[in-house]
Amino acid sequence: MSRKEFGFLLQQYLDGKCSEEEKAFVEHWYGIVQNKDREPLQETDLQDLEPLLWQQIQSRTQSPKVIPMPVSKPDREFSFPWLAVAATVVLVLLAGWWFYRQQFGLMKSENGFQSEISHAGWQLRTNSSDKSEVIQLPDGSQVRLAPQSSIQFPAKFAADKREILLIGEGFFTVQKMPSRPFYVYTGTVVTRVLGTSFLVKTQATTKQVVVEVATGRVAVYKQTKEIETIDTTNAIVLNPNQKAIYSPDNQQFVTGLVEHPQLIQSAKSEPVARSFEFDDIPLRRVIDQLEEAYGITIRLENENQNECPLTADLSNLPLYAQLDMICAATKSSYAVQGTTIVISGKGCANL
Template structure:
């Protein structure tokens, strides 16, 4: 470990950007100090004191020290030489893990030259703002590659891992996300892209707007099989079979901006099922079909305001003697009906 690497990791720690493993390494450095860091110390002074301890005192003084001394908190102080060796070993392990992760990324995603790259090695999501104002929340162990300046006719980024995109609308300049063999094309919307099991399985979940997801063909400019997703829809691409499977997201969220008071909206008092389901469709932007038209005559009295969508459906179906199932991006409700 050289002085530059030491300074970089120490600054990450002071800025709260370390992973758990990196934090443990830096805290071992602090244990080498025989005095509690003073609030008057500046970063350079702290860095210098720690570096001198690591490089000098450990090997010059501690080789002759046999006895153990107590810390102020009455814990035993481990021999500094051993502590430094442990610290150096941990730092080497972190460096190896970082290099291994970089190698894995390079084999999973081919990125054009001249692109800027951001890799999130921390254990927290990192938010980025691109040139056009679009925002990307990059999850841990993920990488985003993008140009400093987008082309005149399109915006292109490359993702390995998982990220949430909030794309600025620009119909004249579509936004493309390349992830493994999958291309996601939007004009302006918010959505998730996730690599699962390496790049063998890729998920795209739409929060708002409309997204086109398709397989990237070898021939440039040619588009393979794909799907169009609406809000609360998701598509999973299975690379081994080149297959897209569409479904509804695990936790659908309310889409309409017309609802000002959701408590009033989801309180029902002797309300026909036809009205209840109409309001659910409007709220979540999903297709909800009653297989037996007689079900529309059933009456519901309930307050399901605070419940997530699937719990709402559970309560509704229990009240009218019906069942429901999700078929792709459609919810089907079936029952004998009500007198």
């Protein structure tokens, strides 16, 4: 049986054009491996699996190119050799389909992209619970995997790079290894880091990929067809409290600030105590302190605002609440523009 005839056989079964004997054999083998949790075989599955199945069938026959197939008799007389071949084909089909669904279903993202780095020997971890699960990676890095999310990674990372496949949402804390960059593949988006902590997630409704940085720096790229083909010309570098959103509709990155900016952890061995109590302090100095604490650029639109005195206790407040108090005290307002916060106002009354 040639490859063309093989495809014809499968299509005949799906179209309901097999003889009763052939149909009985197909359903017999399908019934052996089927269980109540398995989806019925569809034409789209055959299209995805046909190359894999043909390769497996060739490896199980003596002839590497053509599988012998008796010619069907006009009266469709029962032919045991033909049915045996058909049964073998169907068994390989169903076994391959089931293995593909279980082991490599993660590799195809919801936007239809198939990663080229999938291969045997990778571990698949899926969080089927309703709580986040912490997964230890081979290099000592960790992933806090959100419910109903999956990752796939090798039992041992390569000597020159570390690669992870993600579907869903995961917060990564990566061990710093400058000679072995860490890559997270999510659909057509690649996140590259050396050592940091960051969040990667795919939004369920819009299919947008969101990357948020907690510490360190990451670069996000658009991946085309293969790992080696990465569009670095439009790479986005993100710093702490910054995020990038990739939309599959327009294939563009949009940068911004995370919803809840956090204080940047000190790189020193001992954490530095930060005070947000201000007594008649010029606004420019207050803003400088906030910029240093959060790693976010905050711009005063009017230079007359620089010397406005501020007396306030901003301790134990999140950044946006701190900005609300500052604006209320200085009769100004603020807006987030990309990764920058702009404070607008006329300045102090005595200027």
